Amino acid sequence: xxxxNRSLVVSKAFTILFMAILIVTLFFSPRLIARLQIMSSxxxxxxxxxxxxxxxxxxxxxxxxLVSMYLLLHRISMGEVFVHKNVTxxxxxxxCFFIGGLIASASALYYAPWLPIGIAAVFMWLVIRxxxxxxxxxxxxxxxADHTI
Numbered sequence: 849x850x851x852x853n854r855s856l857v858v859s860k861a862f863t864i865l866f867m868a869i870l871i872v873t874l875f876f877s878p879r880l881i882a883r884l885q886i887m888s889s890x891x892x893x894x895x896x897x898x899x900x901x902x903x904x905x906x907x908x909x910x911x912x913x914l915v916s917m918y919l920l921l922h923r924i925s926m927g928e929v930f931v932h933k934n935v936t937x938x939x940x941x942x943x944c945f946f947i948g949g950l951i952a953s954a955s956a957l958y959y960a961p962w963l964p965i966g967i968a969a970v971f972m973w974l975v976i977r978x979x980x981x982x983x984x985x986x987x988x989x990x991x992x993a994d995h996t997i
Contacts, residue, residue, distance in 0.1 A: 853925070856921055856924060856925045857925075859921050860918060860921050860922070860925070863914055863917050863918045863921065864918070866914055867911070867914045867915075867918075870907060870910055870911060870914065873903070873907075874903070874904065874907055877899075877900065877903050877904070878900075881896050881899045881900065881903070882896070884899070885899075890959060890960065890961070891959055894958045894959050895958070898955070898958045898959070899959070902951060902952070902955040902962065905951055906948055906951045906952065906955075909944035909945070909947045909948040909951070910944075910948060912940070912941075912944045913941050913944045913945065913948075916937045916940050916941045916944070917937075917941065919937055920934055920937040920938070920941075923937075930983060930986050930987045930990050931987070932987060934983060935980055935983055935984050935987065938976055938979060938980040938983065939980055941976055942972075942973050942976040942977050942980060943973070945969050945970070945972040945973040945976060946969070946970060946973040948966075948969045949966045949967070949968075949969030949970035949972075949973060950966070950970075951966070952965040952966030952969055953966030953967070953970075954966075
C-alpha cells in the first residue's frame, strides 16, 4: 500500500471514528450537559434546553459533513479526484460548516464558550471554499487539456 492509499484509509477510518463519537455524544448528551452545568457556573446559569437545542441541531450539519467527507474520500480512493461531484461534496460541506458556525455563534448568547467554536466553523467554511475553487479551476484546466489536440 503506497503512502497516498494509506492516508486515504486513515482518513476514512478517522471519519468513521468521528461519526461514532458524534452518535455517542448525542446518546450521552443529557449526562454531558448535566456534568458541564455542575462544573461551570456560566453553564449552570443557562437553561439545559438551550444546550440540548445546540447539540442536537448542531449535530445535523456535523453528520452531513462527516457523510460528505466519507463520500469524498471514497471517490478519491477510486481515482476520481478532479471531478465535479467532488466539488459538489466540498460545496455542501462548506455550507454545513457555515450553518454550524451560525448555530454555535448564536448559542454564544447563552454560553460564551460557543463563540470560538462558531468562529472556527466559519473559518473552515472559508478554507473549504478556497479548496473548492482551486479544484474547480483544476477541473477546468483538465477539461481544456483534454480538448486540446
